[in-house]
Amino acid sequence: MFIDYFLSRIIKIFVPKIVDTKLISVEIFSDTQFETNNWGISEPVSNEDSEVLDFDFVITPLLYCDFKGNRVGYGKGFYDQFFENISKNSKKIGVNYFNPDDMIDDIWENDITLDYLVTPTEVLSFSSKSE
CATH class of the missing domain: 3.40.50.10420 (NagB/RpiA/CoA transferase-like)
Structure with missing residues (x-):
């Protein structure tokens, strides 16, 4: 899995998440918690935009x-x-x-x-x- 590969090499990973009407980038870590959204897509629980x-x-x-x-x-x-x-x-x-x-x-x-x-x-x- 890409995410495990990148995390094991200390490469920062950001994933998209729609919050209200905006796509934000959420940084993920090995302990990031995920949930399934209305479209059946796993996404971070956090709504914190990395602002990167x-x-x-x-x-x-x-x-x-x-x-x-x-x-x-x-x-x-x-x-x-x-x-x-x-x-x-x-x-x-x-x-x-x-x-x-x-x-x-x-x-x-x-x-x-x-x-x-x-x-x-x-x-x-x-x-x-x-x-």
Whole structure:
């Protein structure tokens, strides 16, 4: 499990949680208590926002991503709002079961693209910056 791996190497981990109408990042530790929310997702009991804005990586689930890094999620814009407020140097990584096939044509002006997409078969880069 990723979380156990990172905790054993003293790597800080933050997980998303929706509080009211905002996605916050909650830092988790080996003794963090979790509960199941209304969507059946395990999340920390704490509602304390870490207020960290400078992440190395933000890994986000999604429904679909096209070849330009445009995402389709669940339509609430939580990740777009979150991405807008974090460091521009934070790498945004989508995780999905599917490779891009079709282009997304209903892009919202405030949509923020991914830097990378990880699928079971490949890792795609959408970043125009040299690494």
